[in-house]
Amino acid sequence: MTADDTRATARPAPAVATDPQPSLLARLRGPLVVAALVAAALLVLPLFLDQFRLNLFAQYLCYAIVAIGIALAWGRGGMLTLGHGVYFGLGGYALAMHLTLARIAEDPMAPGGLPDFMEWSGLETLPLLWRPFAHPAFALAAVVAVPGAVAALLGWAVFRQRVRGAYFAILNQALAAAFVILIIGQQHLTGGTNGLTDFPTFAGTDLYSPEAQWVVFVIVVITTALIYLLFRHVAGSRYGALLVAVRDGEDRVRFLGYNPTWIKTFAYTLSAMAAGIAGALFVPVMGIISPEMLGVVPSIMFVLAVAIGGRYSLAGAAVGAVVMNAAQTTFSENFANGWLYLQGVLFVVVIAFAPRGLAGIAQSIAATVQRSWRARATGGAAGSAAGAPQETDASGSPR
Amino acid sequence: MDAILNQIPIGLAIGAVLLLAALGLNFTFGQMGVINMAHGEFMMVGAYTAFVMHAWFELNPDYALVLAIPAAFVLTGLLGLALEVSVIRRFYGRPLDTLLLTFGIGLVLQQIARDIFGAPNVDVPAPVWLAGGVDVLGIRLHFARLFILALAVLCVIAIAYYLNRSKPGRQMRAVLHNRDLAAVTGIATRRIDATTFFLGSGLAGIAGVALTLIGPTGPTLGHNYIVDAFLVVVVGGLGQLRGTILAALALGLLNAFAEFWTDASLAKVLVFVAIIGFLQARPQGMFTVRSRALT
Numbered sequence: 001m002t003a004d005d006t007r008a009t010a011r012p013a014p015a016v017a018t019d020p021q022p023s024l025l026a027r028l029r030g031p032l033v034v035a036a037l038v039a040a041a042l043l044v045l046p047l048f049l050d051q052f053r054l055n056l057f058a059q060y061l062c063y064a065i066v067a068i069g070i071a072l073a074w075g076r077g078g079m080l081t082l083g084h085g086v087y088f089g090l091g092g093y094a095l096a097m098h099l100t101l102a103r104i105a106e107d108p109m110a111p112g113g114l115p116d117f118m119e120w121s122g123l124e125t126l127p128l129l130w131r132p133f134a135h136p137a138f139a140l141a142a143v144v145a146v147p148g149a150v151a152a153l154l155g156w157a158v159f160r161q162r163v164r165g166a167y168f169a170i171l172n173q174a175l176a177a178a179f180v181i182l183i184i185g186q187q188h189l190t191g192g193t194n195g196l197t198d199f200p201t202f203a204g205t206d207l208y209s210p211e212a213q214w215v216v217f218v219i220v221v222i223t224t225a226l227i228y229l230l231f232r233h234v235a236g237s238r239y240g241a242l243l244v245a246v247r248d249g250e251d252r253v254r255f256l257g258y259n260p261t262w263i264k265t266f267a268y269t270l271s272a273m274a275a276g277i278a279g280a281l282f283v284p285v286m287g288i289i290s291p292e293m294l295g296v297v298p299s300i301m302f303v304l305a306v307a308i309g310g311r312y313s314l315a316g317a318a319v320g321a322v323v324m325n326a327a328q329t330t331f332s333e334n335f336a337n338g339w340l341y342l343q344g345v346l347f348v349v350v351i352a353f354a355p356r357g358l359a360g361i362a363q364s365i366a367a368t369v370q371r372s373w374r375a376r377a378t379g380g381a382a383g384s385a386a387g388a389p390q391e392t393d394a395s396g397s398p399r
Numbered sequence: 400m401d402a403i404l405n406q407i408p409i410g411l412a413i414g415a416v417l418l419l420a421a422l423g424l425n426f427t428f429g430q431m432g433v434i435n436m437a438h439g440e441f442m443m444v445g446a447y448t449a450f451v452m453h454a455w456f457e458l459n460p461d462y463a464l465v466l467a468i469p470a471a472f473v474l475t476g477l478l479g480l481a482l483e484v485s486v487i488r489r490f491y492g493r494p495l496d497t498l499l500l501t502f503g504i505g506l507v508l509q510q511i512a513r514d515i516f517g518a519p520n521v522d523v524p525a526p527v528w529l530a531g532g533v534d535v536l537g538i539r540l541h542f543a544r545l546f547i548l549a550l551a552v553l554c555v556i557a558i559a560y561y562l563n564r565s566k567p568g569r570q571m572r573a574v575l576h577n578r579d580l581a582a583v584t585g586i587a588t589r590r591i592d593a594t595t596f597f598l599g600s601g602l603a604g605i606a607g608v609a610l611t612l613i614g615p616t617g618p619t620l621g622h623n624y625i626v627d628a629f630l631v632v633v634v635g636g637l638g639q640l641r642g643t644i645l646a647a648l649a650l651g652l653l654n655a656f657a658e659f660w661t662d663a664s665l666a667k668v669l670v671f672v673a674i675i676g677f678l679q680a681r682p683q684g685m686f687t688v689r690s691r692a693l694t
Contacts, residue, residue, distance in 0.1 A: 185664020
């Protein structure tokens with residue numbers, strides 16, 4: 001592994017602003033303004049887009065939330081996670097279970113108070129697993145708590161034993177595969193391949209009315225902005241610096257007296273919670289959650305979106321998710337097979353030529369422009385040392 | 400009791416397929432740090448090779464399988480070699496990137512298969528001489544499963560012979576253990592890499608042919624096995640022949656028994672939990688080269 005070591009030391013790590021620690025507000029002022037502007041711009045979108053497009057856009061924002069989480073775990077923490085579909089799904093199913101129960105409670109025609117698929121599977125009483133989800137507070141808490149708990153448990157068990165890199169990615173993927181098979185197999189509990197759908201009401205209001213859809217859109221936009229700000233704060237904090245340090249030299253961090261297990265588990269858990277929230281938002285937006293939206297392939301698509309947007313930039317990842325999913329919709333509307341080829345080629349091209357994604361390209365353009373300005377101002381050749389942070393590969397050795 | 404014992408040949412057959420798939424994965428991962436997600440699609444190519452062979456040898460379907468094995472080995476081997484030389488070679492030392500990259504390649508291969516053979520599964524009839532089975536001590540042994548097991552044993556013997564007795568095989572082991580040192584002694588490590596990739600991909604092709612005997616053949620066939628095959632690598636330890644063998648058979652058996660006692664969906668979760676538990680005891684896998692490295 002000597003080759004990797006020399007390379008890791010030869011390359012400067014991305015600059016992380018650490019000390020002196022400015023106040024929280026001062027540190028977040030830039031992102032806060034940007035997030036507020038973007039949110040405001042998004043909120044006027046309903047004036048220009050029809051219901052269908054608006055709905056699609058809300059969907060892309062849900063993927064953007066997942067992407068922000070993955071950018072923290074993967075870009076900053078070096079934990080490539082191929083199982084975020086699981087956390088997306090756990091969040092989605094938690095809310096969908098509540099919405100299903102809410103529909104039945106209000107439907108006088110529903111005999112026995114059971115969802116259809118349970119009756120078809122021969123159940124007569126509501127399973128114990130479902131009962132607490134009748135309460136909206138429990139369901140909303142579960143949206144965050146269940147993915148968080150699963151991620152914390154897996155992260156702790158795996159990082160404690162210093163399993164990392166590719167091994168971690170593979171275990172994540174195995175989790176995603178097992179999760180989908182579990183959901184499909186436990187049909188009497190989950191609705192099987194059909195998933196859960198048909199949620200006309202939430203808290204007594206008609207979910208499919210244009211007003212409700214607009215409210216959902218606003219909630220999605222605001223949640224996205226808040227999660228972006230939170231993750232921005234985490235990434236910019238002392239903890240965020242530690243996370244990058246663990247990515248680039250886990251042993252050195254350990255020698256300094258920190259415990260990388262907790263540093264990594266925290267970021268991974270936080271990222272899973274974001275995915276859970278995204279999954280929950282996805283349910284009222286799409287009106288359905290089913291196994292084909294989780295699992296191995298969607299999980300890798302999340303990661304591809306982050307790679308395209310830029311794994312080292314939270315905002316880049318979010319934009320990447322929106323752009324890729326919009327492209328997917330447009331392409332598969334026009335040529336169904338073409339998209340699959342394009343997707344494969346995108347993987348190859350992005351990983352090969354733009355490992356820092358769109359954000360990296362934007363940064364290098366900005367750096368070039370800045371340099372040429374400076375050169376014009378000073379009238380001479382300005383130093384070319386300053387520029388976009390060098391690409392660092394946290395995954396030098398598999399373990 | 401018999402019902403439980405009957406799970407043994409089922410588990411061993413699954414284990415044998417996993418073994419064939421994991422051998423190639425483990426060597427390319429251990430030696431080059433390439434996580435080949437397209438390996439599952441190589442298995443699919445092997446399976447479709449068997450399908451095409453059957454179409455060609457319509458008059459003599461019994462020989463099709465026998466001919467399909469070497470044909471699949473060479474074809475998928477060459478496919479792997481072509482990908483290694485053209486794309487994957489540029490990504491050494493970036494294992495996580497190779498994972499995403501080869502996943503993309505796998506997507507393209509899947510779609511190509513869909514465009515050529517259609518999305519639905521195709522039927523690859525098993526030869527007559529593999530139909531049926533014998534009862535031994537109350538255990539039903541299907542000839543097809545025995546054949547897969549025998550095929551895996553043959554492949555392992557061939558690989559063990561190659562690694563220990565032949566010159567290129569020993570060079571491969573040298574590169575596996577210490578690439579830099581091997582290069583210093585004059586071994587053309589890049590050429591050895593290409594050979595390793597060819598062999599690994601070829602084995603995936605053989606595994607694909609074997610799969611036509613126990614399951615449906617379709618564009619996503621390899622996809623269903625790739626995750627399990629990687630778990631074998633995780634459990635078996637890096638670049639280890641005996642680790643891979645033991646882990647593959649153990650995982651196959653565990654799968655079969657878990658499915659027997661619970662159901663297929665819970666079995667996957669049980670296997671996953673068992674692997675996480677196993678990693679608590681042996682985070683480096685079953686067998687690993689002892690090292691004083693920090694990590």
